[in-house]
Amino acid sequence: MDHQQEKVQLFGMWASPYVYKVKWALSIKGVEYEYVEEDLWNKSRQLLKHNPVHKKVPVLVYNGKPVAESDVIVQFIDDVWKGHGGRILPEEPHERAMARFWARFVPDKLSPPIWKWFTTAGGEEQDAAHDAAMEQLRVLEEELAHGGNEFFAGDSVGLVDLSLGALAYVIPMYEEIIGERLVIEERFPSLYAWMGRFLAAPPVKDHLPPMEELKLRFRAIREYFVKNA
Amino acid sequence: MAGGGDLKLLGVWTSPYVIRVRVALNLKSLPYEYVEENLGSKSALLLASNPVHKTVPVLLHGGRPVNESQVILQYIDEVYASNGPSVLPADPYERAAARFWAAYVDDKVGAAWQGMLFTCRTEEERAAAVARAVAALQTLEGALEECSKGKAFFGGDAIGFVDVVLGGYLGWFGAVDKMIGRRVIDPAKTPLLARWEERFRAAEAAKGVVPDDADKMLEFLPTLLALSAPKSK
Numbered sequence: 442m443d444h445q446q447e448k449v450q451l452f453g454m455w456a457s458p459y460v461y462k463v464k465w466a467l468s469i470k471g472v473e474y475e476y477v478e479e480d481l482w483n484k485s486r487q488l489l490k491h492n493p494v495h496k497k498v499p500v501l502v503y504n505g506k507p508v509a510e511s512d513v514i515v516q517f518i519d520d521v522w523k524g525h526g527g528r529i530l531p532e533e534p535h536e537r538a539m540a541r542f543w544a545r546f547v548p549d550k551l552s553p554p555i556w557k558w559f560t561t562a563g564g565e566e567q568d569a570a571h572d573a574a575m576e577q578l579r580v581l582e583e584e585l586a587h588g589g590n591e592f593f594a595g596d597s598v599g600l601v602d603l604s605l606g607a608l609a610y611v612i613p614m615y616e617e618i619i620g621e622r623l624v625i626e627e628r629f630p631s632l633y634a635w636m637g638r639f640l641a642a643p644p645v646k647d648h649l650p651p652m653e654e655l656k657l658r659f660r661a662i663r664e665y666f667v668k669n670a
Numbered sequence: 671m672a673g674g675g676d677l678k679l680l681g682v683w684t685s686p687y688v689i690r691v692r693v694a695l696n697l698k699s700l701p702y703e704y705v706e707e708n709l710g711s712k713s714a715l716l717l718a719s720n721p722v723h724k725t726v727p728v729l730l731h732g733g734r735p736v737n738e739s740q741v742i743l744q745y746i747d748e749v750y751a752s753n754g755p756s757v758l759p760a761d762p763y764e765r766a767a768a769r770f771w772a773a774y775v776d777d778k779v780g781a782a783w784q785g786m787l788f789t790c791r792t793e794e795e796r797a798a799a800v801a802r803a804v805a806a807l808q809t810l811e812g813a814l815e816e817c818s819k820g821k822a823f824f825g826g827d828a829i830g831f832v833d834v835v836l837g838g839y840l841g842w843f844g845a846v847d848k849m850i851g852r853r854v855i856d857p858a859k860t861p862l863l864a865r866w867e868e869r870f871r872a873a874e875a876a877k878g879v880v881p882d883d884a885d886k887m888l889e890f891l892p893t894l895l896a897l898s899a900p901k902s903k
Contacts, residue, residue, distance in 0.1 A: 494774065494809065506763055513769045520762035534748040535734060541741040546722065580722060 449474035450502040458607030459511035460499040466515045468644035470526035527597045544604040551577045559615045562670035585631040609636040677702035678730040686838030687739035688727040693834045696875035698753040757831040768831040778806035811860040837870045841881030848884040
């Protein structure tokens, strides 16, 4: 594939975890790109043209051709820049299937109870969400421990790490705002260690959101849900 | 032919997620043992193979499980690359387009399908779910025009990824058509998709796998409704 004459643009928004997932993937491959910050209350004509179906970020535009949906974009990046930088998906088909399976686990099973815990005022309902989140974290902890690697599929950031990634900084923020722990080191030693390792990993460490602004944003979100409970 | 042992598929005959895998296996002319699961009394093999979701489909290859239907489809493509055409195209941009539309199908059509059969409590709710499906299908009508470039399927001349993903729902759409007395894939609203449905159902790979007996499906529905857990994708 000729990478000399290509133009890569990423349309994003500073607080979106899905945008960071794409940034980390581009970083793994060492791809140069133009970043366009979108105001989601006033979406650009370009964004609406590039993603008419969902009208969302992230959108990757490769030589004028748009790709939407972060999971689709990440696999596109792995396909286009095959042989460049690190591998996002493993080589062997069964391992690839495992990576795709666990990458889906995060949005399907893990994120919903965590979001529920964060957006529920308190009481039994919040406790139930906290317990449900712990249960899913236990499943992931077992998978990570069983693999015995630095990251989910090996010794570098891959598809599953990218999928889980934003939770590495989001969970500690939620814990601080709510005043309750979720990923306790003694209960989830592998996940706890993974979180630190992920945030320090080369493709990630220089591509993180502004943490203070993000925390303010999350505080405002929680206040909204608590007030409207 | 790829090595690694025999193929076994755990499924339920009505599941859109199982049907799509069976079509994909047929497209590659792959022999496999099919095991019909009783969701009210799941086999030890199913529970051991998919402990996270405990649902079908599960593909066992040489005894090793692969779970989640879209993951299974890509696995079949990759392992049996030399067994005939792949459902995913070779070009990265076209692959991305196929994955995008497949995600759209399971997100919008899949959710509406759940609503029109399993979670609706009144006929009004069922009608609202059907309306959501019809809206999604109208978007897919445009996608079909774009992806097919005038050919028979989303994948072009041959059945592709989006075709098998959407095709899995056709059996149930036939049953819902009977329930509500009108077509979910309405030739007046989505003419391209209506013709696509005929071609898909007539394809060799779909024979005996895409249910065409609406009454049989409707008879089975109460059994499925009695089970609390929704099926996995």
